[in-house]
Amino acid sequence: MLSLSINGQAHELDIEPETPVLWVLRDEIGLTGTKFGCGIAQCGACTIHVDGVATRSCQFSAGDAVGKRILTIEGLGAAHLHAVQTAWIENDVPQCGYCQSGQIMAAASLLAQNPSPSDADIDAEITNICRCGTYPRIRAAIHRAAALAKL
């Protein structure tokens, strides 16, 4: 049995330690906000926070997650919408919406470490793929979230 801390809750799981956390979240626990996009840590649709840092959960095994704090999109805005989510709404970011959980988790992690990211910082740190091409709106929303967080 593995014990994982997910969104502040402990889960005892009878799974192989090499199971990617992505599939633990989706298929064992039923938290489907974290998405499968590529399985090789290329696209970032599966981005979660591990001890506060954006991590691609398709290449992060359950065994390695023991003893760490996992936060998913469902946990990010559990009490009230996170500033990033509010900014996403204000800037009309989502189209199909599939990649947006990962984009939001990546942006929230960036802002936690760098409260006023420049465009160059965003280019360097936000490498998640969006096939709908919402990048210009994501960029604007990250700047907006940075401003909202300072209010």
Added chain:
Amino acid sequence: MNAIVSRRSFIAASLSAAGGLVVMVAIPRFASAVPLGPEPWGPEELTTANEVNAFVVVEPDGTILLRIAKSEMGQGVMTSLAMIVAEELECDFAKVKVEYASATRNFMDGGVYGDMQTGGSSSVRRSRVSLQQAGASARARLISAAATRWGVAPIACVARGGSVFHEASGRSAVYGQLVGDAANVSLREEPAIKTPEQFRLIGQRQARLDTPVKVTGAAKFGIDTRLPGMVYAAVANCPVFGGKAKSYDEAAIKNKRGFIAVVPVENGVAVVADRFWRAKEMVAALPIVWDEGAAAATDSEKFRADYRAALDGPLTNAAKRGDAKSALAASPKIVEALYEVPHLAHAPMEPLNATVHWRPDRIDAWIGTQSADAALKLAAEVGGVDPRNVFIHNCYLGGGFGRRAVNDELRQAVQVSKAIAKPVKLVWTREQDIQHDRYRPQAALRLKAGLGADGMPTAFDFRTAVGSITRSLGWGAASSGVEPSAVEGLSNVPYLASALNVDCLLKNTHVPVMFWRSVGSSQNAFAVESFIDELAHAAGKDPLDYRRALLAGKPDFLAVLDKLADKGEWGKALPVGSARGLAIHESFGTIVGEIAEVAVSKSGEVRVERVVACVDCGHVVNPLNVEMQIESAVLYGLTAALFGEITIKKGAVEQGNFDDYQIARMADAPTIETHFALSGGGKWGGIGEPGTPPIAPAIANAIFTITGKRIRSLPLKNAALGA
């Protein structure tokens, strides 16, 4: 169903009675506040309580529920179509909620929702009038119900903001009080619909209704479906299209944890397990012997040579105006160029998947499909169940772009569920998605023009060799030798020349081809708009001026060009190593012009800094959504222009994931501005696709200005642009 039961409880109860299946509904935190719930699929009853008509439901609390018969794949259709109904219904748009129309009802109720196929940038264009009529008709019934109740003439009443008013007596009633009577009203004649100058909602910026559920992880895509007792399937499709599994060694995996079954499916083999990750690992470990067939000897280079050679004829004429042959012979100068484009994958972010519960007398399928009607018929046929007992629970689509118009994943999921008699979620990996797409066809085009002494074209002679989509899909033989999508943008080239000849050869390989965002325009605009630039340079003229001269007498094109040149700062100096490129193209009823500001580094790296677009789609339903679609279409086309290339070796696709099928990311994304030059009138153009065709030629034309190198083959990553 006459009993008034909530839809959710109905579904849960009926499934329980039929097979102990209860849909697990995760109650979202913001469900009551959002106009679109996390589960967008509609009711399965043929009629529900509080319906005014099939499209409009008025809840007693005044909530307006509108049924949308097109699929939401990111293009904003649930919002724009709802706006069209609400415009006529005269309701408070803040109280509007939306769900999908039922494909089963559409099947059983004489096509009440029309064609549910979503594609071709057609949703607004083709359903606007009927949706306006549905809204107007519901409004007239509500007014009639109020008038009857008050004993006054309907004409003395007005509807506004979700209520009917009789101003002479000061009486009013909210729609929720009238819906019961309104459903029984029969109108002597259907009311007239509004004309554009009467619109109050259409044309106004509206935030999309699906945004709230898409920032919390709550929105349910097909892949998020969870059913009690559900098992998972992972698939290995035969690497060479058209091949099949000869044998497999089940013993190699059957002792692995969670193994349930190996099931042969269309095009390959599925492994079923208790968890998807286990199924995926097992299918990768399953030894399969494939019968790959003769196509295993082919590759992209052979196709390229074949398409090039095909241009020498014989070809089938697709369009003819004047005598191009004589005009070319008489021209003092001939310009000729060969353009080539590769196969492209759609690569929507959500890999293909379908969750199916097959039973002998009923099929339930949860899927994101661009065609709920076709999905219903496919599931019925494959599952051997009466289509009246097939229920397609359409989900949010994690991207479509044409790929989800044909549901290969549904066929396989029905096969697996039927074989094992359990509900199953079948998911393709990204590798299966890239390697078993139905691709944008590879093509070769040879464009020739005669130029007069003034440098202006006397004749165009365009030839294309390209795969037939209808043949590939088995939808028809295209026996005339021409299909419209193959020559769109060629046959209707807007530029003036005294003679035009367009010839076409539809030539398929074993690689399946299909609709890819903007279809034939995706390659034809690249060729034509690059070629017009070549002609301008050959004539020593500015590409904007040259196009203006060739578009004389086309005021809508000229209006787009002029606004574009102004907003895009055409002619204004840029730093060394940077330039602007221009392209304009009409597709799906809409003209889009784009100026790309491009920089090429000394080592040959291309960066698109800024794109300015100008759009004439006639009328706009939601300006915000048009801007979003232009941004999206530009980036979709930019990815293809810079990186997009599916290559075939030994009959199979060489690429497999986003590491070798590269997609533009944040650092590649230009700023994008959208402007309008609307011609209005009777024109209602599409918007999901028309922003894609101009971007590749706009970039290529800028690169020529910077480097002097003419791009005639995509993608740009293969071009040597370094100094």
